Amino acid sequence: MGTEQATRLARKPALFKMRGLSKRYVQRRPFSRKKFVIDALVEVALEIPSACLTALVGESGSGKSTLAGCLALLEKPDAGEIWFEGQEISRLNDAKLDPLRHKIQMVFQDSAGALNPRFSAAEIIAEPLEVQGRASGQKLRNLTCELMEEVGLSPDWADRRTLEFSGGQRQRLAIARAIALKPSFLILDESLSGLDLSTQAQILNLLLDLQAAHELTYLLISHDLSLVAQIADFIAVMHEGRIVEQGPRQEVIGHPGQTQTRELLNSIRVSEVAFQAARAGGRS
Amino acid sequence: MSYGSSRGSSGALPLLCVRGLRVQYSGSESPAVAEADLDIARGETIGVLGESGSGKSTLALSLIGLLPAKATAQGTAFFHGHETLNDAKEARPAVNLLQIDEAQWRKIRGARISMIFQEPSLSLSPVMRVRDQIAEVLGAHRRDKPRRQEIEEALKQVRLADVDRIGSAYPHQLSGGQLHRIAIAQAIICRPDLLIADEAARSLDVTVQAEVLNLLREINEAVGSALLFITHDPKLLAGFADRVIVMYAGRVVEEGPVERVFQQPQHPYTQALLRLVPSISKRPASGGGRLPAIPSSLTDSDRLSLGCVFEPRCAARIDVCRSDSPGMTAAAPDHHVSCFNYGN
Numbered sequence: 001m002g003t004e005q006a007t008r009l010a011r012k013p014a015l016f017k018m019r020g021l022s023k024r025y026v027q028r029r030p031f032s033r034k035k036f037v038i039d040a041l042v043e044v045a046l047e048i049p050s051a052c053l054t055a056l057v058g059e060s061g062s063g064k065s066t067l068a069g070c071l072a073l074l075e076k077p078d079a080g081e082i083w084f085e086g087q088e089i090s091r092l093n094d095a096k097l098d099p100l101r102h103k104i105q106m107v108f109q110d111s112a113g114a115l116n117p118r119f120s121a122a123e124i125i126a127e128p129l130e131v132q133g134r135a136s137g138q139k140l141r142n143l144t145c146e147l148m149e150e151v152g153l154s155p156d157w158a159d160r161r162t163l164e165f166s167g168g169q170r171q172r173l174a175i176a177r178a179i180a181l182k183p184s185f186l187i188l189d190e191s192l193s194g195l196d197l198s199t200q201a202q203i204l205n206l207l208l209d210l211q212a213a214h215e216l217t218y219l220l221i222s223h224d225l226s227l228v229a230q231i232a233d234f235i236a237v238m239h240e241g242r243i244v245e246q247g248p249r250q251e252v253i254g255h256p257g258q259t260q261t262r263e264l265l266n267s268i269r270v271s272e273v274a275f276q277a278a279r280a281g282g283r284s
Numbered sequence: 285m286s287y288g289s290s291r292g293s294s295g296a297l298p299l300l301c302v303r304g305l306r307v308q309y310s311g312s313e314s315p316a317v318a319e320a321d322l323d324i325a326r327g328e329t330i331g332v333l334g335e336s337g338s339g340k341s342t343l344a345l346s347l348i349g350l351l352p353a354k355a356t357a358q359g360t361a362f363f364h365g366h367e368t369l370n371d372a373k374e375a376r377p378a379v380n381l382l383q384i385d386e387a388q389w390r391k392i393r394g395a396r397i398s399m400i401f402q403e404p405s406l407s408l409s410p411v412m413r414v415r416d417q418i419a420e421v422l423g424a425h426r427r428d429k430p431r432r433q434e435i436e437e438a439l440k441q442v443r444l445a446d447v448d449r450i451g452s453a454y455p456h457q458l459s460g461g462q463l464h465r466i467a468i469a470q471a472i473i474c475r476p477d478l479l480i481a482d483e484a485a486r487s488l489d490v491t492v493q494a495e496v497l498n499l500l501r502e503i504n505e506a507v508g509s510a511l512l513f514i515t516h517d518p519k520l521l522a523g524f525a526d527r528v529i530v531m532y533a534g535r536v537v538e539e540g541p542v543e544r545v546f547q548q549p550q551h552p553y554t555q556a557l558l559r560l561v562p563s564i565s566k567r568p569a570s571g572g573g574r575l576p577a578i579p580s581s582l583t584d585s586d587r588l589s590l591g592c593v594f595e596p597r598c599a600a601r602i603d604v605c606r607s608d609s610p611g612m613t614a615a616a617p618d619h620h621v622s623c624f625n626y627g628n
Contacts, residue, residue, distance in 0.1 A: 201577035278522035
């Protein structure tokens with residue numbers, strides 16, 4: 001990263017700030033009294049700079065989705081603070097959280113499971129607008145069509161059911177629904193895994209376009225560092241419930257400070273080196 | 285030369301020889317797989333590369349007799365596998381996999397040809413112990429009762445430690461990586477001639493993914509099975525597969541040795557696909573640059589086109605691509621491509 005970009009990023013204020021965030025799940029095995037605990041989040045401290053793309057990477061079970069749940073106001077942490085737009089929100093009750101919810105939206109991994117198969121594309125996108133009382137009638141229909149165009153879907157398809165769309169198109173639909181309420185923060189929880197390379201690139205390009213148009217802040221959760229590293233401004237690495245490393249993309253990839261990050265990078269490099277060598281015919 | 289030669293050149297009888305495979309789902313206007321040819325030699329690893337909708341999973345299902353009832357398959361797929369577990373030395377006369385009935389399939393499926401599915405947590409039974417699920421496969425293919433020791437050997441072969449505990453466990457008690465290994469153990473316990481892995485590494489962490497690939501390679505060598513490895517990610521095939529078959533819209537558009545195809549891809553689709561592979565060491569353009577992508581996506585009307593199926597998305601299209609469908613041309617004796625631009 002050039003110094004110019006580093007200063008550009010350093011100037012960004014944090015949209016989210018977390019301190020000492022902890023979450024423990026207590027479960028009981030079936031037919032047994034024994035309880036066991038999972039420390040999903042352990043003293044997590046993380047800053048998410050505004051109007052940037054922060055990638056959260058880590059292996060499965062490292063706590064990425066629990067953290068996303070806390071940020072999406074779907075889960076309450078056991079301890080710690082979450083600051084959003086300068087306000088501490090982890091202790092707020094539902095009545096106080098409701099006005100914030102439209103600002104924070106989520107796009108899930110499995111678009112087929114996350115979108116109601118009985119709904120048409122238009123209904124999927126219109127639902128949050130209706131629930132929040134933003135529009136109705138023809139105005140709602142127009143807004144819906146504009147949103148479809150914005151994510152690269154033809155409004156002619158507005159009346160198709162969700163399962164008639166391909167995986168990539170459904171993910172565009174999920175993004176249109178998520179941005180319908182003009183949020184400031186979008187969480188994408190493994191939204192790209194399960195898509196083809198070309199579709200992944202198209203969706204990442206769409207995210208860049210939307211960011212330029214709406215000053216969106218993204219948290220992109222993925223187990224695939226080589227994918228998110230292509231467009232991330234910041235990278236945070238999670239391991240066993242802790243954020244073990246966070247920083248600008250180039251620093252984390254170029255000078256990883258933690259063993260977990262180095263291991264993650266090494267396993268990626270091994271396969272990339274093999275691929276580049278095959279491409280170059282052993283010349284590299 | 286260890287590569288099974290696809291078109292004509294000499295070599296031992298291949299394990300599997302597919303010619304003109306065409307699979308059509310009723311209710312769909314275009315075939316899911318069209319005019320596919322494929323040769324697999326014993327012990328060979330073949331990568332099938334393609335995006336969703338390319339017909340790669342349909343190809344796999346037709347080779348293990350699991351196509352849904354609404355699909356019809358035409359063409360031939362001669363399989364020169366062994367008869368049963370008991371006379372593994374004797375090669376049987378070739379059978380056409382597209383013609384045999386369910387009773388014959390029950391002898392072959394799981395024993396001579398087996399498959400590792402994309403989502404092992406869904407393909408394993410949630411209410412059976414791991415040990416019993418593996419024993420069930422053996423039990424289906426031979427008379428004498430599977431011994432506990434055999435099962436534990438299989439679990440050790442897929443590098444699972446603590447085989448006693450894992451054998452007694454139910455799938456929900458195990459991690460995703462462990463379940464993958466169990467699915468592999470189940471697939472190889474009868475030492476099949478052909479192992480099909482359909483996106484077996486998708487949705488796994490990079491480290492676990494590498495472990496699963498290493499394991500498949502080891503088993504490939506130890507058991508002598510040929511491997512048909514289906515993926516959308518070219519990166520996984522480098523240094524892993526012997527040959528690669530690139531599929532688009534149900535057609536084989538290019539095939540050849542992995543090194544050759546990766547160094548000198550001839551089809552515009554293969555070239556584009558290889559350029560898409562992300563790399564942590566390079567960032568596209570300067571800050572905030574857009575990523576390379578193949579424009580638009582495969583549509584139903586592309587599939588019905590009289591011309592080349594890739595023409596609407598192709599950067600190198602010429603007039604003839606719209607009206608005629610290109611046949612396979614040899615770029616080298618073992619490297620074939622289906623493109624009018626080849627040689628021009």
